[in-house]
Amino acid sequence: MAKWTPKHEAPEPLEGPVVATITGGTILWFVLFLVQLPFYGWFDDHGHLWWVWTCLAGAGLGLIGIWYVRGRDAAIKRAAAAAAAPRDGSGDTPGATA
Numbered sequence: 612m613a614k615w616t617p618k619h620e621a622p623e624p625l626e627g628p629v630v631a632t633i634t635g636g637t638i639l640w641f642v643l644f645l646v647q648l649p650f651y652g653w654f655d656d657h658g659h660l661w662w663v664w665t666c667l668a669g670a671g672l673g674l675i676g677i678w679y680v681r682g683r684d685a686a687i688k689r690a691a692a693a694a695a696a697p698r699d700g701s702g703d704t705p706g707a708t709a
Contacts, residue, residue: 629680637673640666 644666647654654660 630677630684633673633676633680637670637677640669640673644670 644663647663647666651660651663654663
């Protein structure tokens with residue numbers, strides 16, 4: 612069997628409102644958990660109790676995701692700011708004349 616080789620380069624990853632997306636998803640999971648709580652007995656009787664705990668797990672993992680993407684977003688902004696800062700190794704101040 613021949614080894615597969617790509618015929619073109621992969622596209623650049625899309626950047627969007629990642630923090631807002633993860634936050635919205637986390638809120639949605641937690642709201643679904645709260646909506647299901649009044650029906651806890653019904654879920655237990657029908658063997659679907661895992662639905663309730665899945666929503667809580669989604670909300671908990673979403674909190675970890677929010678922490679992660681906020682740190683990632685801050686690191687990207689720091690890297691962009693560092694790349695935009697002038698790096699003049701001469702030690703002269705800009706605009707100074709000799």
